[in-house]
Amino acid sequence: MKNAPLPDKPFRILPAVTDQNAHFWCGGKYDELCFLRCDVCATYVHPPAPVCPECLGRELSPEPVSGDARILTYTINHHPWIPGFEPPYVVAIVEIDEQPGLRLMTNIVGCSPDSVSIGMRVEAVFEDAGEDGIFIPLFQPHRDYAA
Numbered sequence: 434m435k436n437a438p439l440p441d442k443p444f445r446i447l448p449a450v451t452d453q454n455a456h457f458w459c460g461g462k463y464d465e466l467c468f469l470r471c472d473v474c475a476t477y478v479h480p481p482a483p484v485c486p487e488c489l490g491r492e493l494s495p496e497p498v499s500g501d502a503r504i505l506t507y508t509i510n511h512h513p514w515i516p517g518f519e520p521p522y523v524v525a526i527v528e529i530d531e532q533p534g535l536r537l538m539t540n541i542v543g544c545s546p547d548s549v550s551i552g553m554r555v556e557a558v559f560e561d562a563g564e565d566g567i568f569i570p571l572f573q574p575h576r577d578y579a580a
């Protein structure tokens with residue numbers, strides 16, 4: 434994972450950072466993609482919740498993952514829905530390597546939208562939102578993907 438200086442940073446509607454989700458939105462400052470993880474059964478829980486859905490444990494702690502993932506599905510948006518967020522761009526659902534079902538909706542950056550495919554290996558990269566310590570987790574082609 435790298436805090437790549439992303440050119441032409443698009444306008445984004447930013448999340449509201451709370452004590453419950455700060456680990457997720459602010460972990461990029463430390464180059465870390467973090468999720469809550471159950472202290473009892475080690476299940477990653479996302480979106481953040483007060484109770485583990487697997488064992489109903491109530492002790493969950495933020496823990497960084499590798500940031501490596503694969504694309505489950507994606508769409509290329511060609512419509513300028515948000516002023517300043519220029520199409521085309523890729524909206525994808527990625528699954529994090531550490532746990533089946535641990536999924537994020539995100540954007541794929543650092544490559545042509547035409548080069549994106551289902552099953553493609555990707556890695557987390559963070560975009561400094563410039564407010565509230567927020568670093569948006571995005572994904573780019575995996576460093577090993579060129580092989």
Ligand SMILES: [Zn+2]
Pocket residue numbers: 471472473474475476485486487488489490
């Ligand atoms: Zn649990």
